[in-house]
Amino acid sequence: xxxxxxxTGAQAAAEAMRQIxxxxxxxxxxxxxxxxxxxxAAYVADGIVDTEMIPVESEHSAMSATVGAxxxxxxxxxxxxxQGLALMWEIVAATPGLRLPIVMPLVNRTISAPLNIxxxxxxxxxxxxxxxxxxFSENAQEVYENILLAIRVAExxxxxxxxxxxxxxxxxxxxxxPVEIFDDAAVQSFVGIRSLERSLLDTEHVRTIGAMxxxxxxxxxxxxxxxxxxxxxxxxxxxxxxxxxxxxxAYPYFETYRLDDAEAxxxxxxxxAGTAKVAVDAMRGRGKxxxxxxxxxxxxFPYEEVRAALENIPAIGILDRSxxxxxxxxxxxxxxxxxxxxDTRPKVQSYVFGLGGRDILSTEVEAVFxxxxxGELDSKRQRYIGLRG
Amino acid sequence: xxxxxxxxxxxxxxxxxxxxxxxxxxxxGIPVVLKEVLAASDKPVIVINxxxxxxxxxxxxxxxxxxxxxxxxxxENAAAVAAxxxxxxxxxxxxxxxxxxxxxxxxxxxxxxxxxGFQALSGALERYHRFMYLVYDNEGYMNTGNQRxxxxxFGASTSTVPAGKVSPxxxxxxxxxxxxxxxxxxxxxxQSAVHNTLDVFKKAxxxxxxxxxxxxxxxxxxxxxxxxxSALTMQYSRxxxxxxxxxxxxxxxxxxxxxxxxxxxKPIEDFLKGQTxxxxxxxxxxxxxxxxxxxMIDDEWDRLVKLEASGVRF
Amino acid sequence: MSDxxxxxxxxxxxxxxxxxxxxxxxGGWRILRPVYxxxxxxxxxxxxxxxxDMAIPVTQTEExxxxxxxxxxxxxxRWQTDLAYCKGCGICAHxxxxxxxxxxxxxxxxxxxxxP
Numbered sequence: 001x002x003x004x005x006x007x008t009g010a011q012a013a014a015e016a017m018r019q020i021x022x023x024x025x026x027x028x029x030x031x032x033x034x035x036x037x038x039x040x041a042a043y044v045a046d047g048i049v050d051t052e053m054i055p056v057e058s059e060h061s062a063m064s065a066t067v068g069a070x071x072x073x074x075x076x077x078x079x080x081x082x083q084g085l086a087l088m089w090e091i092v093a094a095t096p097g098l099r100l101p102i103v104m105p106l107v108n109r110t111i112s113a114p115l116n117i118x119x120x121x122x123x124x125x126x127x128x129x130x131x132x133x134x135x136f137s138e139n140a141q142e143v144y145e146n147i148l149l150a151i152r153v154a155e156x157x158x159x160x161x162x163x164x165x166x167x168x169x170x171x172x173x174x175x176x177x178p179v180e181i182f183d184d185a186a187v188q189s190f191v192g193i194r195s196l197e198r199s200l201l202d203t204e205h206v207r208t209i210g211a212m213x214x215x216x217x218x219x220x221x222x223x224x225x226x227x228x229x230x231x232x233x234x235x236x237x238x239x240x241x242x243x244x245x246x247x248x249x250a251y252p253y254f255e256t257y258r259l260d261d262a263e264a265x266x267x268x269x270x271x272x273a274g275t276a277k278v279a280v281d282a283m284r285g286r287g288k289x290x291x292x293x294x295x296x297x298x299x300x301f302p303y304e305e306v307r308a309a310l311e312n313i314p315a316i317g318i319l320d321r322s323x324x325x326x327x328x329x330x331x332x333x334x335x336x337x338x339x340x341x342x343d344t345r346p347k348v349q350s351y352v353f354g355l356g357g358r359d360i361l362s363t364e365v366e367a368v369f370x371x372x373x374x375g376e377l378d379s380k381r382q383r384y385i386g387l388r389g
Numbered sequence: 390x391x392x393x394x395x396x397x398x399x400x401x402x403x404x405x406x407x408x409x410x411x412x413x414x415x416x417x418g419i420p421v422v423l424k425e426v427l428a429a430s431d432k433p434v435i436v437i438n439x440x441x442x443x444x445x446x447x448x449x450x451x452x453x454x455x456x457x458x459x460x461x462x463x464x465e466n467a468a469a470v471a472a473x474x475x476x477x478x479x480x481x482x483x484x485x486x487x488x489x490x491x492x493x494x495x496x497x498x499x500x501x502x503x504x505x506g507f508q509a510l511s512g513a514l515e516r517y518h519r520f521m522y523l524v525y526d527n528e529g530y531m532n533t534g535n536q537r538x539x540x541x542x543f544g545a546s547t548s549t550v551p552a553g554k555v556s557p558x559x560x561x562x563x564x565x566x567x568x569x570x571x572x573x574x575x576x577x578x579x580q581s582a583v584h585n586t587l588d589v590f591k592k593a594x595x596x597x598x599x600x601x602x603x604x605x606x607x608x609x610x611x612x613x614x615x616x617x618x619s620a621l622t623m624q625y626s627r628x629x630x631x632x633x634x635x636x637x638x639x640x641x642x643x644x645x646x647x648x649x650x651x652x653x654x655k656p657i658e659d660f661l662k663g664q665t666x667x668x669x670x671x672x673x674x675x676x677x678x679x680x681x682x683x684x685m686i687d688d689e690w691d692r693l694v695k696l697e698a699s700g701v702r703f
Numbered sequence: 704m705s706d707x708x709x710x711x712x713x714x715x716x717x718x719x720x721x722x723x724x725x726x727x728x729x730g731g732w733r734i735l736r737p738v739y740x741x742x743x744x745x746x747x748x749x750x751x752x753x754x755x756d757m758a759i760p761v762t763q764t765e766e767x768x769x770x771x772x773x774x775x776x777x778x779x780x781r782w783q784t785d786l787a788y789c790k791g792c793g794i795c796a797h798x799x800x801x802x803x804x805x806x807x808x809x810x811x812x813x814x815x816x817x818x819p
Contacts, residue, residue, distance in 0.1 A: 023480040026473060052480035054472055057512030061469035064462060064509065068437065068473025071460055073487070074480055076473065090463055098462075099716035160715050193486070198718065200458045201478060201487055203433040208719040210461035211448035220710035221717050227710075393748035394779040401751065401761045409757045409788035410724030415732060416792030420755045447724070450717055451708075454724040586752045612792075620793030620806070623753055 002182035002247075009172035012140040012179050013079065013105040013165070014039035016147035018049055019187040023074035023194070026054045026065040030084040031117045032169040033107040037079060059084035063091035070100040071209055073199025075151070077102065081169060082109035082123045089127065095162045096131030096225055098210060101154030101194075102162040105147060108270065108321075109169040110356045118357020119169040121269065122322040125330045131225055133163040133232055134299035136269045138255075140177045143167045145243065146296075149251055151191050152239040158231040160198075168271040170357065186246045229300045236297060253302040256309055258284060259291030264372035265310065267293045267335050268319040272353070272360055276319075279365035290369045295331070307338045315347045315372040319365075319385070321354045329382060336379070349377040353385035360385060391429075391590050399428035403456075406434065411454035412446040416612040416619025418583035418626065419443050419525050423496070425586055426523055426605070429593035430492045433457060435478075437471045439497030439506055440464035442532040443525065465505035468513035471495035471520045492597045493520040499540035500530045503564050507539075514573040514602045521596040521603040524566065525583075527611040535614035535666070539564045542634075543685065544678045545666045552669035557678045562685060570604040571640040571703045577603040579639040581648075583610070584626035588637055588648060595641065608635045616665030628660040633690040643702035647693060654690070657683050729756065733791035736812040737784050741768065743803035746776040750795035750804065758789040771801055 007015065013036045017025065025044075027037040043049045052074075056062045062078050069076035080088065085106060095102055110120040128134060135150060137143040143165065150163040167173055196202060200209055213221055233253070240251025257277050259265055266276050273294035283290045293309055295301075310316060318336075320329035328336065332350040339345045351368060353360045364385050371377070398404060406427040413420055419442055427434055436459040438444045444461045447454040462470050471493050481487045495513075497506055502524040510522060529547055530536035537547040543562045546552035550559050570578045577599040579592035589607055596603035610625035612618070617625060629635035630649060634657060637649040658679060661667040670678050696703075746768075751759045760782045767775035784795070796804040807815070 023484065023486075024473065024476045026476070050480075050483065052476040052483075054476050054516065056469065056472070057508060057515075061466060061472070061509050061512055064466035064469035065473030065476065067462055068460070068470035069477035069480075070473075071470075072435075072474045072477035072481070074473075074477035076477065091466070094462060097716070196481075196486060198715070199481075199487075200435060200460055200474065201481065201491060203458060203489065203491065206456065206458050206721040208448050208453035208455050208459045208721065209716065211450040211453055211717060211719055212445055212461075213450040213717060216707055217450045217713075217717075220708065220713055223710040224713045224715075393752050397748040397751040397761045397779050397781075398763065401757065401759075405757055407757070408722045408725055409785070410727040410729060411756075412727075412729065413755060415755075415790035416794055417755050420757070421753055424757065425752070448719070451719060452724040452727045453719045453721065456722040584753075618793070620797035622755075622792075622794055623798055 002180040004178050004180050006176050007140060007179050008035065008174050008176055009140040009143045009167045010035035010107065010174065011039055012144040013147060013167070014043070015181055016144045017077060018043050019184055020075070020151060020191050021049045022051050022077045024052045024054070024069035024076040026056055026062045026069065026076065026078050028056050028059045028062045028084060030059065030081045032109055032173045033079050033081040033084065035173065036105060036107070059088040060091065063088035066102055067091060067095055067098065067100055070102050071098065071200045073194070073196040073201055075194040077104060079105040079107070081107040082111055085123045085127065086111060092127055092132065093130045097221065099160040099228070100162060101160050103147060103150045103154050104162065104164050105143070106164045106166050107169045107173045108166055116356040119171050120321045120355045120357070124164065124166055125322045125324070128299055128330065131161065131229065132299065133161055134166065135163060136166045136296055136298055137172065138271055138273045138294060139172060140179045143172065144179055144181065145247055145249060148187060148191060149239055149243050153232065153235050155194055156235045156239070159228055159235055161228055166270060171271045182246050190243060190246060232300050233302060253297040253305055254309070255294040255296060257292040257294070259293060259309060261289055262291030262313055263289045264315045264317070264369050265291045265293055265313045266317045266319055266365065266368060267295065267331060269295055269298070269321065269331060272319060272321065275360055275362050276365050278362040279369060282362065282366055283369050288369065288373060301334055303338050307341065310338065310346060311342055313346050315375060315377060317349045317351055317368050317372050319351045319353050323352055347375060347377045348379050350382045351385050352382055358386055391587060393586060396425065396428050396586060396590055400424040406455070406457040407447065408454050408456050410452060412449065413442065414613050416622050418609045418622045422525050422583050422589060422607045422609055425589040426494070426593040427457065429590050430597045432490045432492045434492045434494050435474055436460070437467050437474060437495045439467035439501035441498035441501050443496065443498070445532060464501055466509045467495040467497045467501060467506060468522055469509040472513045472516065472518045475518045475520050494523060495520055496523040496525070498532070499524055499526040499528060500538045503539035503566055511573065514570060514575050514604070517601050519601060521605060524606045525609045526606055527609045529614065531611045531614045540566070544670055544682055546669055547666065557675045558669065567604070567606055567640065571643070574643065575603065576601045576642055577639070579605045581605065581637055582608040582626045582630050582635055584623040585630070585637065585649070592639060595639070614666070617663050625660070628655065631655045632657050632660045633686050634660050636690065636693055638693060640703050644700065645693070645696045645703060647697050657686055728787045729790050730787045733789060733809055735791040735793055735806040736786065736809050737789060737791065737793070737795050737804045738807050738812060739783055740803045741770060743801050744770045744781070745801055746770055746780045747800060748779060748781070749798050749800065751781055753794050753798055755792060755794065756788045756790055758785045759795070760785060
C-alpha cells in the first residue's frame, strides 16, 4: 500500500522521477510540461534528490545533453511537449540507433500552426516511426507507474531503447487527482541503478560511440534495432509482473473495458479513454452492449493480442486525437491493419476528435456508440466529433 | 617547458590517442591539431565530435582511429553533448559509481561552431561546464566542398557565395569567435594555428587545466578547398600568422595576451596568393578588395595590441 | 559483402573498440613517397609533429643513432616512414630543416627499391 496524494499528472511524473533519483536530468521548460521540471527542480533545490540537473538553452540541447549523459553511463531523463519535441526531433531520431535507454515523459500538446498550447496527439504521432517505445497513460496514476515501468524496460539488456511516457496536456498534466505513491524503498529497489557496462567514461574499456555506417552496415544496424523492439513484449510483461508485486496493478499491453460481449467498441488513447468508460457505463445501463479498448503500449504495437481482443466485435470506432493529413489517422491505421488477417472483419469507422484541446463529452462518445450499433459506417471516410460545420 | 620530443613520444605508437588509418585528405592538418591537443592532457580525454571532416574520416564503421573514448551524435550539438557528459561525470563521481579523473573535449569545425553549433556552445559556456571546446577552423564547410560559413573570410570565393562577374566573393568579414567566447566570462580562450605545435600544445594545456569552460580556436588551412599543394599546409598556417590575418593570442581570465608578434608584418597578398579561393582578387577590378582587407587586418591588429596594452579585463 | 558481419553479430549501438583503423591502410593513396636519409637527419621531430598520418615512428634511445654530420642523436629519434599509412602529402619534406626527406614518384621509388 502506498500513500494517496492529491496531485496532477505533471506532479505524478515528477514524483516518479523523485523516486528514480536519476543521475542526470536535462530539461528546457515548455507548456504544459513545465510543472514537471519545476517540481523536479524544487526537489533538487531542497536536496530531496541529488540529481545533477542541467537547465539547458533549448530542447535540442536538452536531448543532446541527455544523450551525452546516457552515453557516459548515467541514468538520464528529460521531459518535453509539442514544439519542444519538434525541436529535438533530430536527436530523438538518433537516440534509438545509439541504443540509449532514455526515459522521457511527453506531455501531449498539439503542434503549431496555429499556435495552441492544448492537448492533442500530433506531437507524439510525428515520432512513432523513430524507434522509441511509446507508452500511453490515461491518468496521473498511470503516468506515475508507467514511468517506473519504463526505466526497467528501457535498460533491460535485451532492449536498450528509449521510452516516451505519454500523458494528455492539461487534461492529465494539470488536473489534480488522487494518486497512490508507493513506498520509496520498494520503488528504488525495483528501479535499481543503471549498469555502467556501456559507459563512455570507462577509460579501461575505450570505445567509439556513434561511428558512421556506410551502405555496407547501416541496414544491418537498423535490423538489429528492430530485433530489440521485438523483445519489448516479453520484457514488458516480466517487468510488469515485478512492478505488480509493489503496486498490485497489472501492466497489460492494452486495457479492455466491458469488451467481452460487446457489439460495438471504441479504441482510444490516453485521457479520452476515461470519458469513454463513462459512456460505456451509461450505454450498458440502457442495455446496449458496448465496450472499450485502450492501447497502452503503442510502440511496439501488439497486433496479435489486439486482434484477439477485437475479432468478435461487429463494429469498431477508432478515435484519433490527431490527423495524418491526406491519409488514415494513426490509431485507425493500426487497428485496420490489425483486422486484415481475419476472414470475417468487423466494420470500422475512423473518428477524429479533440484537436487543440477541444473537449470530448461522454454524450458525444455515446453518440458514436449509437452510430456504431446502427451499422451505418464508412471505412473510407473519416468522421469528426465536436466539429462545427 | 614542453618540447617537440616530449610531444612526439606522446603522439606515437601505443601512446597515440588518434592513430593511423584515418581517411583525412593527404596533407590535412586536422589530425595534427588533434594529436597535439590530446597530448596536452595529463588525464584521459573523452572526446565528443561534431559532424564534420574529422568525424567522417576517423570513425567509419568498423574502423575507428580513436584510441580514447570518443562519441559523435550530430552536427550542431557537440557542446550540449559535452555538457551532458560532464554532468554524468560529476553525478557518477558524487555517487561513488566511478573513480578517476578525465578531461572532456568537444571538437568541431567552424561550421559546427560559428554557425549551426553556436547556440549550444553559448549555452554550455554560460552554464560554465568544465570542458574544453576545440574548433579546427578551415574557414568554411570543407567536408562538403567549400561552402561559406561564418568563419569564411572577406573576399573568399566559396561554392555558395562564389566570386563572379559582379561578385568579389564573400562581402562580410568573419565572426570573432574568440572574443564572443570571452564575452561569456570564461576562464580561458585561446587562438592558435596548426603550424605552431608548441603554441597549440601550451594553449591546450591551459584550456584543460582551466577551472571552467575553455575555448581553443586553431586555424587549419585546407589543402583541398583552399586548393594549394598538400605539402604547404604548415606554410599557409605560418603565413596567416605572419600577415596578422590570424593573430596568436589568448584571453586568460579576461586578460588579453598576444603570444606571438610578427616583427615585420607581411602583406596579406603573401597569404592570399596560391589559394584558389582568393585567385579572383588578383584581377585588376578586385584590387580594392585586397586593399580593404589589408586595412581591416591592420585595424584589427591595432585594436588587439591596444586591448593587450590596456590590461583591461575583457 | 561476405567478410562483413551479419546483423545478429553487431555490437549494441554499433560501438567499436579503439584504434581499429590500424587495419585500414591508407598508403595506397600515395603518389609521392617520402625518401628519408637518416645520415642528414637531426631528429628535431618537426616532421613527426607535423605528420597528419602519424606515419613516422619514434622511439626513445639511450644508445643513440647516427645522424647529420655523423653525430649520435640520443633521446627521442625517428625511424623510416611507415609506408602502410603515409599518404605522401609531402609536409615532412617541405618542413624539414635539413632537407633529409625527398619526395619521389611512387613508381620511381618502387623501381629504386627493387635494384640490388
